[in-house]
Amino acid sequence: MVHRKFAIALLAAAVGGCAQAPKPDIAQERTGEGIDIAASTAESYTQAPRERALPPVDIWDRLRRGFRLQRHTDHPKVKDYITYFSRNEGYMARVTERSRRYIFHVTEQLEAAGHPLELALLPIVESAYDPFAYSHARASGMWQFIPATGRSFGLHQNWWYDGRRDVHESTRAAIQYFSYLSERFNGDWELALAAYNAGEGTVSRAIESNRRRGLGTSFWDLKLPRETQRYVPQLLALAEVVSRPDYYRVPLHDIDNRPYYAAADVGSQIDLAQAADLAGIEIEELQLLNPGYNRWATDPNGKHQLLLPIEKRDTFLSALSQLPEDQRVSWQRYTIARGDTLSTIARRYETTVAAIRQVNKLRGNTIRAGHTLLIPTASGAGAQYAYTLDQRVSRQSSGSGRKTSYTVRPGDTLWEISRSLGVEVRQLASWNNMAPADTLRPGQKLVAYDTGGNSRTTRKLSYRVRNGDSLYRIARKFSLEIKDILRWNKITEKSYLQPGQRLTLFVDSASSG
Structure with missing residues (x-):
């Protein structure tokens, strides 16, 4: 759990609740082949002027050009997380795939604000880029705002709509908060990030305590909550592996440097199933772009806006113009x-x-x-609106199959527990009213259910073969069977994989670990 507090003359509220990526098992992750992090990092900070003059080849290239933070790759905590992310290739593939709808637009807003683009990776730390993430501290959305903080930054919340989950509005609010924190801590982004996690009061008191004792006042010198001590190194480690994915063998989902969605003004309340039909898309896609809507329809009192795949916006507006307002529900x-x-x-x-x-x-x-x-x-059955609040609560509270209880031990993470119990980490979090990477307390009781393997959600993934890849390595990376990869791609076991070759995979997208 994260507790944030900030004192803004204009906006005074308690800040809280964010999720973290799983804590690495240091003893386990240090074994095996080593990575010369220090030797690789100097090269990762520089880019040839000619290369920078060319347009970014994808969103990751664009992010790298906007990275500004010193990554401290010689620090033990940063090293540990670099090792963790580089070893957990399946997690990195899934979480970057999950970001594909949102990360371009997050990057656009960050650039407009003049902020370092490492912040576009922060939703991985906060929520695994899941706009439906919800923690036991009542923090919600990609940026994990608690209700009071969300309202302070203009994120409306009512029965129909929760702006903390609105991907565009919550990003606006997060950037507004970052702007304040950056100014508050004199442009020190490590302190600003720590304050986003622990609260500006916590960070300010730690600075003052060190100052009175004649000690350093950088992030690395401060006595901060354990979760915050891990929070900043996680982001820096992510920036490092994203800066050199081939070196670290980290599979980043291919995401073009172009908009994924565009806003469409509806002008009235509309049934989400009907809106999806007008746009010619699945309702799941519409809800993943508009996770702020709690129910089967938009708020009758506004806002009357939907985000749609950019290539479907005109189709939707054309069909909508033929539909009278009184027929939209x-x-x-x-x-x-x-x-x-x-x-x-x-x-x-x-x-x-x-x-x-x-x-x-x-x-x-x-x-x-x-x-x-x-x-x-x-207009549709309740189950058709898979991401409404009622459906999510129903799935969370209706665990079926054999119930298993687990008592948390020191050092446990949800990711490790889910793996030992044979369930998906997001399902385990949901059963226990948590976000996927919430901090656990020793002695805490968790429940899990034998789902019979029916709770997984598969998603099509285009994977680019890298140097050193083999069918066995790819299958292990994504928990797949080699025979399935062969069948999906119409190849044989004797086929030679070429670097750069595309493979179609159907992976479990419900898991964030």
Whole structure:
């Protein structure tokens, strides 16, 4: 858990809750082939002027050009995380694949603010780039805002919508907060990052304590919470492996340096299933681009905006123009029964009392049996809206199969526990009301369920073969069977893999470890 506090004259609120990437098993990860980190790093900081004059070849190239932070690769904690990320290739492939919808737009906003582009990697540390991540500290979204902090930075939250999960708005809010922290700590980004994690008060007190004792006041000199001591090194280690993925053999998902989505103004409430149909996309894709919407439809009182795959925006707007506003949600005529209240009716139809009152022009909450109400209803079955709050809570609370209890031991991480129990780390986190990489407490009780292997979600991945790759290595990296890779790509075991060759893989995208 992370607790952030900041004191802004204009915005005063408690800050909290962020998730971290799993803590590396240092003893295990130091074994095996070594990496000369120090020797590689000097080269990674420089780029030929001619190369910099060319357009970025992809989003990772663009990020590297905007990296500004000293990476301290000689520091033990940074070294440990470099080793961790370079050894956990499957994790890096999945988490960078998950970022593909968002990272270009995060980068755009960071560049506009003049911030170091290492910050585009921070959602990996915070949430594994999962906009639906939720921690036991009530932090939510890619940037892990708690409710009070989100409201302080203009992230609206109500029954229909939670701006902390809105990928565009939460990024705006995070950058606004970074701007404040950078100024607060005189441009020292290591201190600013520590404050984003632990709270500016915690960092300021640590600085003052060291100053009184005549000690150094850099991030590395301060006595900070253990989680914060790991937080900054994780980001620096990520920046290092992203700067030289081939050297560290880290598979970064290929992401073009171009927009993934574009905003479309809808002008009214709309059923998300209907919106997906108008755009010609799956509702899952629409919800992954618009995770701020809690329910089956957008907020009737705004904001009336959807993010869509950029190539589908015009298709959507053209189809939307032919659809009257009163047909953008489905309606049902309901006859009030004895004992009904607006609250019970609203819960039954997954809407709000305010929405029912507004549609039916009711001034109060009094209703009479036998009268009828017009109720907005979802056009599809509940399970069709897989990422609504109700569906996510239902999946989280309805663990099926044989229940297993686990008592956390010192040094445990969710990633390690999930691997030992044979379940997915995000599923384990969900069952226990946590974010995928929350800090665990020794003695804490966790539950897991035997899912029978049916809870996995697969996603198509285009993998670029690298020097030294083999079918066995790739299969092990992504927990796949060689025979499946052969079948998907219509090749044989005798086929020679060429560096740069593309392989189609269907990987488990539910796992962040």
